[in-house]
Amino acid sequence: MVRNGIILGIYFIAVAFIPAFGQDCITSKCHADFKKLPILHSPVEDGCDSCHEEMGEHKFSPIPDPIRNLCYQCHDSVEEGKHIHPAITDDGCLSCHNPHGGSNKKLLTEETVAALCFTCHDQDNFNGKHIHGPVEAGECLDCHNPHSSDHPSLLKKVQPALCTDCHSDKDFSDGKRHMHSALEDGCTDCHNPHTSAFQYQLKSKPGKICTACHEDVVKHTNNAKSKHTPAVDERACLNCHNPHGAKNDNNLNQDAPKLCFGCHDKPMTGWGGRPYNVFQVIKNGTTIHPPVEDGECLSCHNPHGSDVNDILTAKYPTHFYAPFGDETYELCFQCHDESLVTVEKAKNDETGFRNGTRNLHFLHVDRKKGRTCRACHEVHASTNPKIIRNTIPFGKWDIPIGFKKTETGGSCSPGCHKTKRYDRVTQTINDPGQPAGSAHSPASANSGKAGGKK
Ligand code: HEC
Ligand code: HEC
Ligand code: HEC
Ligand code: HEC
Ligand code: HEC
Ligand code: HEC
Ligand code: HEC
Ligand code: HEC
Ligand code: HEC
Ligand code: HEC
Ligand code: HEC
Ligand code: HEC
Ligand code: HEC
Numbered sequence: 001m002v003r004n005g006i007i008l009g010i011y012f013i014a015v016a017f018i019p020a021f022g023q024d025c026i027t028s029k030c031h032a033d034f035k036k037l038p039i040l041h042s043p044v045e046d047g048c049d050s051c052h053e054e055m056g057e058h059k060f061s062p063i064p065d066p067i068r069n070l071c072y073q074c075h076d077s078v079e080e081g082k083h084i085h086p087a088i089t090d091d092g093c094l095s096c097h098n099p100h101g102g103s104n105k106k107l108l109t110e111e112t113v114a115a116l117c118f119t120c121h122d123q124d125n126f127n128g129k130h131i132h133g134p135v136e137a138g139e140c141l142d143c144h145n146p147h148s149s150d151h152p153s154l155l156k157k158v159q160p161a162l163c164t165d166c167h168s169d170k171d172f173s174d175g176k177r178h179m180h181s182a183l184e185d186g187c188t189d190c191h192n193p194h195t196s197a198f199q200y201q202l203k204s205k206p207g208k209i210c211t212a213c214h215e216d217v218v219k220h221t222n223n224a225k226s227k228h229t230p231a232v233d234e235r236a237c238l239n240c241h242n243p244h245g246a247k248n249d250n251n252l253n254q255d256a257p258k259l260c261f262g263c264h265d266k267p268m269t270g271w272g273g274r275p276y277n278v279f280q281v282i283k284n285g286t287t288i289h290p291p292v293e294d295g296e297c298l299s300c301h302n303p304h305g306s307d308v309n310d311i312l313t314a315k316y317p318t319h320f321y322a323p324f325g326d327e328t329y330e331l332c333f334q335c336h337d338e339s340l341v342t343v344e345k346a347k348n349d350e351t352g353f354r355n356g357t358r359n360l361h362f363l364h365v366d367r368k369k370g371r372t373c374r375a376c377h378e379v380h381a382s383t384n385p386k387i388i389r390n391t392i393p394f395g396k397w398d399i400p401i402g403f404k405k406t407e408t409g410g411s412c413s414p415g416c417h418k419t420k421r422y423d424r425v426t427q428t429i430n431d432p433g434q435p436a437g438s439a440h441s442p443a444s445a446n447s448g449k450a451g452g453k454k
Pocket of ligand 4: 083085086087090091095096113114116117118119120121140141144145146152153154
C-alpha cells in the first residue's frame with residue numbers, strides 16, 4: 001500500500017513537471033479515438049510513455065506479460081485474498097478493464113457491472129420468477145468482490161453478516177430468541193442468493209425445505225399411519241415452526257396448547273360423525289383432565305403423526321369394545337396405575353368406581369369384550385364430574401349416560417340398562433352386575449370403528 005502510494009506520488013510529481021509526450025501521439029490522424037474517450041485512465045491523460053516506452057521510431061517496449069505486472073507498477077495488488085477470481089488468473093485484467101479508458105466508470109469494458117459479469121456467467125442463472133432485490137438491480141458487488149476475497153465465492157463477508165447487514169430488520173441472532181441451528185452455517189442452505197422459482201428465493205418448495213437436514217422427521221410424518229394434516233400439507237413444517245428461530249423451544253411459532261388451538265378452535269368430525277371442537281369442549285368443561293388443563297397436549301399427541309389413531313403417542317382403542325390386554329390402554333397407563341382396572345376386588349383405594357370392594361372398572365373393562373374408557377370418559381374435558389361423558393353416539397341417537405355422583409358413589413341411567421347405583425361404603429343392592437348383552441347396547445350398532453368416524 002505504502003510502496004504503491006509512493007510510486008503513485010512520484011508518478012504524479014513526474015507528470016506535473018515533464019511535458020507529456022503523449023500529446024504528440026494523439027493527433028487528428030493518429031490515435032484520434034483516444035480524444036473521444038469520455039473517461040480516460042489517469043496516466044493516459046498525461047501521456048503514453050508510462051506504459052509504452054519508445055524504443056526507437058514508433059517502436060515500443062512490449063507490454064509485460066502477464067499484463068497485471070504493468071498495472072502493479074502503480075496499483076496495489078488486487079489478488080491479496082485467499083480466493084482469486086479465475087477471470088484474473090485465466091483472462092487477465094483486460095477482460096474487465098480497458099487500459100486506456102472508455103465511457104464506463106472504473107474503466108470497465110461494459111456499461112454496467114452485471115452486464116460485465118454476464119459476458120462470462122450465464123445470465124439465465126440470474127433470471128427467474130423470484131429475483132433477489134440486489135440481483136435484480138444488478139448490484140453483484142453488494143455481495144461479491146470482483147477480484148479476490150478471503151471468503152469462498154468471492155464473498156465480501158461471511159454469512160449471516162453478509163445478509164443481515166441489509167436484513168437488519170429481522171432478528172436472527174439475538175440471545176432472547178432460540179435460533180435455529182441451521183443458521184450457524186448461514187442462509188444459503190435454504191435460500192438461493194440470486195433467484196429461484198419459489199417465493200423468498202427458497203431453494204425448494206416451502207414444504208420440502210426441511211427435508212435436506214431432517215429426513216428422519218419428514219419420513220416419520222409421511223409414513224405415519226395416522227397423519228397430522230398440517231405436517232404433510234403444502235406448508236408442512238412451516239405451519240408450526242419458524243425456519244429462523246423463535247422465542248419458544250424447538251422454533252415453535254407458539255407453544256402447545258396455544259399452537260394447537262390456533263387451528264383446533266373449529267369443529268372436526270369426531271366419534272360417531274359428531275362435530276367435535278376440542279377448544280370449546282375444554283373451554284366449557286367443568287371437569288378438565290389434569291394433563292389437558294396443564295396444556296400437555298404432547299403427552300398424548302405426536303404433532304408429527306403416529307402409527308396410533310388420532311396421532312396418539314401410545315395405544316388407545318378407537319372402538320366402543322376392546323378385548324382387555326397389556327397394551328390396550330397403554331396411553332392411559334403411562335400415567336395411571338393399571339390396578340384401577342385389573343384388580344377384581346379393591347383392597348385399598350385402587351379406584352373410586354366400585355360397589356363396596358367390587359371394582360366396576362374391572363367389571364366393565366377387564367374382559368374379552370370389554371368396554372373402553374371412551375365409552376364412559378371424555379378424555380379432554382366434560383361437564384360431568386370425573387370427565388364422564390354426557391352421551392354416547394349411537395347411530396343418529398346420542399345415548400344419555402345420566403351420571404350422578406354422590407359423596408360415596410354414584411349412579412348411571414344410561415340408554416343401555418336401567419339406573420344402577422354404586423356405593424363404596426355400603427354396597428348397594430342394585431349391583432350393576434353384567435351390563436353387557438342388552439339388545440340395546442350401543443355397542444351392537446357401533447361395532448367396527450366406533451361411530452364411523454371419518
Ligand atoms: C496505463 C498504461 C497505458 C497507457 C498510459 C497507455 N496504454 Fe496503450 N496499451 C496499454 C496496454 C496494457 C495495451 C495492451 C492491450 C492489449 O493487449 O489488448 C495497450 C495497447 C495499445 C495499443 C495497441 C492495441 C490497441 O488497443 O489498439 C495502442 C495503439 C496503444 N496502446 C496506444 C496508446 C497511446 C497512444 C497511449 C497514449 C495516448 C497509450 N496507449 C497509453 C496500456 C497503456
Ligand atoms: C503508470 C501508473 C499506472 C499504471 C501502470 C496503471 N494505472 Fe490504473 N490508475 C493510475 C492512476 C494514477 C489512477 C487514478 C488514481 C486512482 O484512482 O487510484 C488509476 C486508476 C485506475 C482505475 C480506477 C478508475 C476510476 O475511475 O476510479 C482502474 C480500474 C485502473 N486504474 C486499472 C488499471 C489497470 C487494469 C492497469 C493495468 C492494465 C492499470 N490501471 C495500470 C495509474 C496507473
Ligand atoms: C471480473 C472483472 C474484473 C477483472 C478481471 C479485474 N477487475 Fe478490477 N475492477 C472490476 C470491477 C467491477 C471494479 C469496480 C469496483 C467497484 O466499483 O467497487 C474494479 C475496480 C478496479 C480498480 C479500482 C479500485 C477502486 O476501489 O476504485 C482497480 C485499480 C482495479 N480494478 C484493478 C484491476 C487490476 C489490476 C486487475 C488485474 C489484476 C483487475 N482489476 C481485474 C472488475 C475486474
Ligand atoms: C472474463 C470472464 C469473467 C467475467 C467477466 C466474470 N467472471 Fe466470474 N468467473 C469466471 C470464471 C472462469 C470463473 C470460474 C468458473 C466458474 O465458477 O464459473 C468465475 C467464477 C466466479 C465466481 C465463483 C468463485 C468461486 O470461488 O467459486 C464468482 C462469485 C464470480 N465469478 C463472480 C463474478 C462477478 C460478480 C462478475 C462481475 C463483476 C464476474 N464474475 C465476471 C470468469 C468471469
Ligand atoms: C445478496 C448477495 C449476492 C448478490 C447480490 C449476488 N450474489 Fe452471487 N453469490 C452469493 C452467494 C452467497 C454465493 C454463494 C452461493 C452459495 O454458497 O450457495 C454466490 C455465488 C455466486 C457465483 C458462484 C456460482 C454459483 O452460482 O454458486 C457466481 C458466478 C455469482 N455468485 C455471480 C453473481 C453475479 C453475476 C451477481 C450479479 C448479477 C451476483 N452473483 C449477485 C451472493 C450474492
Ligand atoms: C444489499 C442489500 C441486501 C443484501 C446484502 C441481501 N439482501 Fe435480501 N433483499 C434485499 C432487498 C432490497 C430485498 C427486496 C425486499 C422486498 O422486496 O421487500 C431482499 C429480499 C430478500 C428476500 C425475500 C423477502 C421478501 O419479503 O420477499 C429474501 C428471502 C432475502 N432477501 C434473503 C437474503 C439472503 C439469504 C441474503 C444473503 C445471502 C440477502 N438477502 C442479502 C436486500 C439485500
Ligand atoms: C432452514 C432454512 C432457512 C434458513 C437457514 C434461512 N431461512 Fe430465511 N426463510 C426460510 C423459509 C422456509 C422462509 C419462508 C417462511 C414462510 O413462508 O413463512 C424464509 C423467509 C425469509 C425471508 C422473508 C420472509 C420474512 O420472514 O421476512 C427473509 C428476508 C429471510 N428468510 C432471510 C433469511 C436470512 C437473512 C437468513 C440467514 C440469516 C435466512 N433467511 C436463513 C428458510 C430459511
Ligand atoms: C441445513 C440444514 C438444516 C435445514 C435445511 C433445516 N434444519 Fe432444523 N436443524 C438443523 C440442525 C443442525 C439442528 C440442530 C441439531 C439437531 O437438533 O438435529 C436443527 C434443529 C432443529 C430443531 C430443533 C430445535 C433447535 O433449534 O435445536 C427444529 C424444531 C428444526 N430444526 C426444525 C426445522 C424446520 C421446520 C426446517 C425447515 C423449515 C429445518 N429445521 C430445516 C439443520 C437444518
Ligand atoms: C402441528 C405442528 C407441527 C408441525 C406441522 C411440525 N412440527 Fe415439528 N414439532 C412440533 C412440536 C410441538 C414439537 C415439540 C415436540 C416436543 O416437545 O416433544 C416439534 C419438534 C420438532 C423437532 C425437534 C424434536 C425432534 O422431534 O427431533 C424437529 C426437528 C421438528 N419438529 C421438525 C419438524 C419438521 C421437519 C416438520 C415438517 C415435516 C415438522 N416438524 C412439522 C410441532 C410441529
Ligand atoms: C396449522 C393448523 C394445525 C395446528 C397448529 C395443529 N393442528 Fe391438529 N389438525 C389440523 C388439521 C387440519 C387436522 C385434520 C382435521 C380433519 O381431519 O378434519 C388436524 C387433526 C388433528 C388430530 C386428529 C388426527 C386424526 O388422526 O384424526 C389431532 C388429535 C390433532 N390434530 C391434534 C393437534 C395437537 C395436539 C396440536 C398441537 C400440538 C395440533 N393438532 C396442532 C390442523 C392443525
Ligand atoms: C390424556 C391424553 C390426551 C391429552 C392430554 C390430550 N388429548 Fe387430544 N385426544 C386424546 C384421545 C384419546 C383422542 C381420541 C378421541 C377420543 O378418544 O375422544 C384425542 C383426540 C383429539 C382430537 C381429535 C378429535 C376428533 O374429533 O377426532 C384433537 C383435535 C385433540 N385431541 C386435540 C388435543 C389438544 C389441543 C390437546 C391439548 C389441549 C389434547 N388433545 C390433549 C387424548 C388426549
Ligand atoms: C400424562 C398423564 C396422563 C395420561 C396419559 C392420562 N391421564 Fe388421566 N389423569 C392424569 C392425572 C395427573 C389425573 C389426576 C390424578 C388422578 O386422578 O389420578 C388424571 C385423572 C383422570 C381421571 C379422573 C378425573 C377427575 O376429575 O378426577 C380420569 C377419569 C382419567 N384421568 C382418565 C384417563 C384416561 C381414560 C386416560 C387414557 C385415555 C388417561 N386418563 C390418560 C394424568 C393422565
Ligand atoms: C362403564 C363406565 C366406565 C368405564 C368403561 C371406565 N370408567 Fe373410569 N370411571 C368411571 C366412573 C363412573 C368413575 C367415577 C368413580 C367415582 O369417583 O365415583 C371413574 C373414575 C375413573 C378415574 C378416577 C380415579 C378412580 O379410579 O376413581 C380414572 C383415573 C379412570 N376412571 C380411568 C379409566 C380408564 C383408564 C378407563 C379405561 C381403561 C376407564 N376409566 C373406564 C366409569 C368408567
